[in-house]
Amino acid sequence: MDIAIALTPDPIQPPIHSPGRETGAVLEFQGLVRGSEGEVAISALQYEVYEPMAGKVLREILEKLGAAHPCQAVTVIHRYGLVPVGEPAIFVRVESAHRGEGLALLEEFMKQLKTAVPIWKVASVKC
Amino acid sequence: MDIAIALTPDPIQPPIHSPGRETGAVLEFQGLVRGSEGEVAISALQYEVYEPMAGKVLREILEKLGAAHPCQAVTVIHRYGLVPVGEPAIFVRVESAHRGEGLALLEEFMKQLKTAVPIWKVASVKC
């Protein structure tokens, strides 16, 4: 399974994608910063990342998940620093022969991301 | 839940999307035509659709799923006629506050699409 991981302080640009002839399912997920936290309107969230460890843990998670749910390619981009409301903090693309493996991998990946990858929302900017 | 449905003989152009301030998850799925059927290399699949009924059934499915898994907006585009290998036959976008509802809706939608919506792969074009 091809794995591409990027951690970047810049706005996420989903990379151009040219699926292979045997790709039957392309799933893309974007997690956007929402405009409120509890009852408070915000304009941005601040993310912090422990970059070398986050990259390593992301790769380990994806390698294990790729063995359980064989997919063809996974791309993960996580932004850090200040991310404005409405913009993606994370982008995930999964390419697979059939949608079942892709959905399973994406769902499990997001769960593990949120328990194991050293990335934090550290502050919000009020409107 | 906003529902947009299109059935088209033309290449699918995912519509420009501007999520609302409370959208936290955008999921996109594309089902592509794969380059082989069994052991045979193909260059395209021919889809047939019973258009008025397909549109109606798609809407009914999405309305029911939106009650079970509240999302903000769903867009479905299904292409018919000849769809070349590597191009999407279906595009689905789900916008929701959190990814859980979106993933549940997408997964269930694809299952019901494949059992209830009058669209058929009727022929393949060998390479």
Added chain:
Amino acid sequence: MPAPIRVLFFASARDAVGCAERTLPCAEEGWTEAILWEHLLGAFPALVPLRASVRLAKNHEYLMAGSRIFPGDEVALIPPVSGG
């Protein structure tokens, strides 16, 4: 004389019958699903092997158990679908 019912054939049903659309004269008091199938299989014997897998729709909705078909209705033969 009552309007005929319009019958649409899709995918393998169309291939079996050799046409996409036909009309069938229908009694004013309508037909049950079973009677409709009798007429269909009588008119199109090639449908016999498809009978078990084909669902019927009336006016763009799957036929509910107990529904009747009346003159002027649009009926469609829906073989197992394979979209996506």
Added chain:
Amino acid sequence: MPAPIRVLFFASARDAVGCAERTLPCAEEGWTEAILWEHLLGAFPALVPLRASVRLAKNHEYLMAGSRIFPGDEVALIPPVSGG
């Protein structure tokens, strides 16, 4: 004299300690996780309330049960994560 260990503080751990990085002198034979925590809590009492929720990483991997920390290692305090 052995190299110190490098300790990195993230998110709430950084807020509690007031800095992102410190060094701690470490004995040549290394420390168990329990001994490391003793040193950390002694040097940074503000970490006490975070102790239960913070995981430790060594050289970019979560510390395994029974692992030891040696001079020159990079240790990180990982409060509950919240990416995505």
